[in-house]
Amino acid sequence: MNAEEIEQLRRRMGEVAALPHEDAKRLAVVRQISQVEGPLEQEWLELLREDERMRLELARVTPPPDLEQRLLAIPQQIKPRTRWLLRTSRWVSALAAVLVIGLALWGVTAMKNHRLSRTLGDIATLAMASHETQPDLAVASSDWQVVRTALDGSLYFPIDRPKLDPSFKLLGGKVVKLAGASMVYTRWESAGRTYSLYQFCGKDFGINAPVARQEISPRPSPKARCNVIVWTEDHCDYALVIDGETTPAWASGA
Numbered sequence: 001m002n003a004e005e006i007e008q009l010r011r012r013m014g015e016v017a018a019l020p021h022e023d024a025k026r027l028a029v030v031r032q033i034s035q036v037e038g039p040l041e042q043e044w045l046e047l048l049r050e051d052e053r054m055r056l057e058l059a060r061v062t063p064p065p066d067l068e069q070r071l072l073a074i075p076q077q078i079k080p081r082t083r084w085l086l087r088t089s090r091w092v093s094a095l096a097a098v099l100v101i102g103l104a105l106w107g108v109t110a111m112k113n114h115r116l117s118r119t120l121g122d123i124a125t126l127a128m129a130s131h132e133t134q135p136d137l138a139v140a141s142s143d144w145q146v147v148r149t150a151l152d153g154s155l156y157f158p159i160d161r162p163k164l165d166p167s168f169k170l171l172g173g174k175v176v177k178l179a180g181a182s183m184v185y186t187r188w189e190s191a192g193r194t195y196s197l198y199q200f201c202g203k204d205f206g207i208n209a210p211v212a213r214q215e216i217s218p219r220p221s222p223k224a225r226c227n228v229i230v231w232t233e234d235h236c237d238y239a240l241v242i243d244g245e246t247t248p249a250w251a252s253g254a
Contacts, residue, residue, distance in 0.1 A: 017047045049204050119205050124216040124228035126178040131196035131241040138151040138174035147173045157201050162233040196241040
């Protein structure tokens with residue numbers, strides 16, 4: 001399978017993981033995974049574990065014990081004296097049901113947002129730790145095409161770079177592995193500051209949707225305080241590590 005086919009299979013994995021075991025779509029994806037060599041099988045198992053973890057967390061999100069009864073009891077508290085009032089009570093019943101469903105959906109959304117925030121925090125911490133070790137550059141060059149060509153073929157996803165500030169000067173790059181996930185690491189310099197840029201695939205961390213640009217403060221480091229900007233651009237996911245106490249306005253999206 002080529003990179004595009006593998007990416008399509010990854011998307012389908014995320015779509016069918018929560019389906020019943022006997023579902024035809026799920027079985028078709030499982031058959032595909034069994035025929036592909038590489039890390040996809042392990043990623044599928046991790047996805048299933050994450051799905052089960054999500055179900056457990058959802059079970060902990062419970063509304064007040066009597067909320068559903070109070071909402072559904074509203075129609076009985078209205079004495080329908082006319083046909084219009086009778087129709088109104090039916091609408092109130094429907095509204096009560098919608099409110100109960102909405103509360104459940106809110107719980108799911110809150111849980112997903114919490115999980116995404118935690119995952120992005122882990123990515124920021126990994127990127128900061130790698131940045132501080134200053135990995136050796138496999139390719140030392142200020143020419144992006146030279147770096148890209150040298151690293152191309154080392155990953156299952158296409159190598160790219162985001163729109164960076166024009167003052168950035170490329171120093172080089174390499175392919176690194178953080179928490180078992182392969183990333184493109186490039187080092188940049190501007191105004192005496194060092195920047196580390198990591199391109200990664202969000203699906204390696206269970207992220208199946210674009211990430212809005214946001215600044216994350218990873219766990220404090222004894223060496224320095226780093227700001228980490230995480231975002232999605234043109235279907236690629238990035239983490240930019242910045243040394244120093246403040247984040248430039250252009251990096252934070254201001």
